[in-house]
Amino acid sequence: MPASGNPTVDPAAAASPGAAAAARAAARSQLAPLGPGELTAPIVVPNTLWRAANPLAYDGGRPAEITHLREFGLTDVGRRDDARWGALQIVPTKADYILDLIRANSLWPLLSGLACCAFEMMSGATSKFDMDRWGMFPFRASPRQSDVLIVAGTLTTKMSGPLIRLWEQMPEPKWCVALGDCTVSGGRYKRSYSTVQGIDRVMPVDVYIPGCPPRPEGLIYGMLQLGQLVKDQRGHWPEREIGPTVPDKI
Amino acid sequence: MPTRPARPTTRAAGARPARPVEPRPSEQQRSEDDPRIMLDREISADLYEPIPPYPTRTEREGEFYTRGDGEMFINIGPHHPATHGVLRLVLKLSGEQIVDVDPVLGYLHRGVEKICENSDYYHVIDQVDPLEYVSSLFQEWAAVLSFEKLMDVEVPRRAEYIRVLSGELLRIASHTLYIGFLALDLGGLTPILYSFIERDEIVEMLAALTGARMLFNYFRIGGVNGDLNHEFMSRLGDWMSRAAKQTEADAALLNENEIFVRRTRGVGVLDRATALRFGVTGGNLRAAGVPFDIRRAHPYSIYPELDFNIPTRDEGDSLARYLIRVDEVRESIKIIDQCLHNMPDGPVMAKLPRLLRPRPGRAWGACEGPRGMLGVYTISDGSDQPFRFRIHDPSFMNLETVPTLLPGNLLADTMTIVASLDPVLGGIDK
Numbered sequence: 001m002p003a004s005g006n007p008t009v010d011p012a013a014a015a016s017p018g019a020a021a022a023a024r025a026a027a028r029s030q031l032a033p034l035g036p037g038e039l040t041a042p043i044v045v046p047n048t049l050w051r052a053a054n055p056l057a058y059d060g061g062r063p064a065e066i067t068h069l070r071e072f073g074l075t076d077v078g079r080r081d082d083a084r085w086g087a088l089q090i091v092p093t094k095a096d097y098i099l100d101l102i103r104a105n106s107l108w109p110l111l112s113g114l115a116c117c118a119f120e121m122m123s124g125a126t127s128k129f130d131m132d133r134w135g136m137f138p139f140r141a142s143p144r145q146s147d148v149l150i151v152a153g154t155l156t157t158k159m160s161g162p163l164i165r166l167w168e169q170m171p172e173p174k175w176c177v178a179l180g181d182c183t184v185s186g187g188r189y190k191r192s193y194s195t196v197q198g199i200d201r202v203m204p205v206d207v208y209i210p211g212c213p214p215r216p217e218g219l220i221y222g223m224l225q226l227g228q229l230v231k232d233q234r235g236h237w238p239e240r241e242i243g244p245t246v247p248d249k250i
Numbered sequence: 251m252p253t254r255p256a257r258p259t260t261r262a263a264g265a266r267p268a269r270p271v272e273p274r275p276s277e278q279q280r281s282e283d284d285p286r287i288m289l290d291r292e293i294s295a296d297l298y299e300p301i302p303p304y305p306t307r308t309e310r311e312g313e314f315y316t317r318g319d320g321e322m323f324i325n326i327g328p329h330h331p332a333t334h335g336v337l338r339l340v341l342k343l344s345g346e347q348i349v350d351v352d353p354v355l356g357y358l359h360r361g362v363e364k365i366c367e368n369s370d371y372y373h374v375i376d377q378v379d380p381l382e383y384v385s386s387l388f389q390e391w392a393a394v395l396s397f398e399k400l401m402d403v404e405v406p407r408r409a410e411y412i413r414v415l416s417g418e419l420l421r422i423a424s425h426t427l428y429i430g431f432l433a434l435d436l437g438g439l440t441p442i443l444y445s446f447i448e449r450d451e452i453v454e455m456l457a458a459l460t461g462a463r464m465l466f467n468y469f470r471i472g473g474v475n476g477d478l479n480h481e482f483m484s485r486l487g488d489w490m491s492r493a494a495k496q497t498e499a500d501a502a503l504l505n506e507n508e509i510f511v512r513r514t515r516g517v518g519v520l521d522r523a524t525a526l527r528f529g530v531t532g533g534n535l536r537a538a539g540v541p542f543d544i545r546r547a548h549p550y551s552i553y554p555e556l557d558f559n560i561p562t563r564d565e566g567d568s569l570a571r572y573l574i575r576v577d578e579v580r581e582s583i584k585i586i587d588q589c590l591h592n593m594p595d596g597p598v599m600a601k602l603p604r605l606l607r608p609r610p611g612r613a614w615g616a617c618e619g620p621r622g623m624l625g626v627y628t629i630s631d632g633s634d635q636p637f638r639f640r641i642h643d644p645s646f647m648n649l650e651t652v653p654t655l656l657p658g659n660l661l662a663d664t665m666t667i668v669a670s671l672d673p674v675l676g677g678i679d680k
Binding site: 113163192213 | 465
């Protein structure tokens with residue numbers, strides 16, 4: 001589990017923002033305003049689905065009233081770096097419109113095998129199926145160097161903490177692929193007392209690949225679909241659901 | 251543990267750690283920046299050290315988490331590219347030398363035994379598949395052997411031949427993967443590419459036979475699910491024409507590699523007495539000089555009729571464990587050859603009722619998997635579900651020796667020793 005837990009808003013103190021808001025306003029005024037059309041035009045995700053690791057991002061963790069990121073970027077609060085993607089350590093710009101094309105063709109997965117599906121994942125990476133042909137080969141051992149988290153195998157409650165930490169350590173932009181029935185819905189361990197019934201309970205998932213385990217062709221097809229998804233979502237980052245959705249109790 | 255080397259300890263055994271470990275704070279406090287927000291208290295960097303965030307519970311734990319002079323902890327896993335799954339090892343190091351090791355298991359505990367006890371006898375075979383996921387037919391085989399003893403079922407001879415044929419094929423697949431992963435953990439990328447060529451070929455032909463590449467669900471109580479078909483036989487014929495030559499070539503890649511041999515010879519010596527005391531079975535025991543193989547010691551199926559050797563070695567080190575696997579691949583090819591030549595005609599399933607209700611009783615069935623003795627102990631209370639379904643997994647016994655083998659070795663040899671013992675975490679955590 002992440003080091004800093006989920007912040008909870010105290011309803012009694014909600015009415016009086018106090019001096020902190022004034023301090024933030026003062027800090028805001030020191031920032032240089034951005035010119036229109038700069039590459040760093042901000043794109044912000046409304047924080048309705050998840051809680052950031054840093055609770056002070058997104059204006060104190062409140063659910064945003066603004067749903068369109070462009071509007072939010074024009075406001076003063078939106079110009080603050082840490083108000084945009086500060087918690088995620090990223091500022092998507094118009095350059096990402098081009099960069100996502102590159103990312104889509106070179107998705108580097110994290111080498112994180114949990115159970116049976118890991119062998120089909122490795123089979124897809126080695127001689128016969130050779131995912132390298134689509135630029136997906138370099139299975140990185142470090143989450144800092146990878147784009148895609150392929151959750152291959154049953155996620156148990158004990159392993160979910162380390163896996164969420166891995167997901168948080170991956171730099172944005174990142175995507176998640178649920179490989180196998182266990183990660184899609186619980187699969188054959190739907191009745192088990194110790195597994196997570198589908199990893200979308202603990203993290204956002206972009207591509208689901210069912211099968212027990214799916215064939216390597218299934219994984220390759222899913223990764224190609226993910227590449228298409230990345231291309232399709234260019235310029236539509238606001239619609240993407242990102243960040244860890246870490247419940248208090250799994 | 252008697253074989254762990256004695257080391258000087260300045261503190262009494264079971265004393266509290268020198269560095270007091272506080273329980274994880276649970277109180278919340280108000281954020282300084284925004285008073286509306288309640289934060290968990292700042293958690294120190296100690297959380298990321300592998301010290302458990304609770305007071306030590308056992309004497310052994312207190313001994314392990316007490317640091318001596320110049321000692322440090324290093325955490326390996328559960329996410330690590332070379333741990334063969336989600337194994338976690340907490341190593342206590344003095345310099346580069348391992349002083350002690352605390353294996354943490356349970357990251358893949360899926361509650362299979364409990365699920366099996368709530369399934370009827372036909373469904374259990376499907377549920378045990380993902381335990382030994384590299385070679386799942388053997389796990390089915392153990393369960394099926396136990397059930398057949400419980401119910402006095404006679405298996406047709408053709409079904410027995412098909413079981414042995416598919417099982418030995420999968421044993422070769424498992425052993426070639428073992429060889430590849432051992433080399434991969436030592437830093438050689440090439441052998442795993444050759445291993446997966448063989449493994450994919452075998453698994454594809456088993457997919458033609460069973461319908462699945464990995465979790466086969468093929469064995470049945472009293473037989474197998476389907477007869478041999480044309481695609482399987484043609485794929486098998488193609489593969490057998492080059493199997494012996496190809497596996498020799500793959501093994502030569504490592505046998506003659508000086509780096510590999512020097513990094514495995516004499517590393518992690520598991521002597522005969524220790525192996526027997528820990529209940530180690532399979533190739534790891536045979537590498538220590540004990541010619542124990544369930545196929546010979548407690549014969550089942552048609553193995554008494556087949557002609558094959560039990561390779562043994564005396565060294566007991568990582569290289570011997572690797573060479574045993576290479577020899578076993580040769581023996582398995584011999585067995586497959588005999589099965590193909592002597593395959594009888596006939597049915598592949600015994601006649602059984604739809605709902606199995608064995609008499610109350612208990613039965614132990616064991617078979618020789620690629621990692622050792624896979625056993626299943628079933629207790630029936632007369633209903634259509636097993637009252638108790640106990641799974642004995644060889645990987646667990648093999649992994650038990652790690653705290654004995656590692657101390658005294660260098661950190662770089664950790665992965666050699668763990669990989670040469672060939673643990674599969676699905677079976678260990680169940």
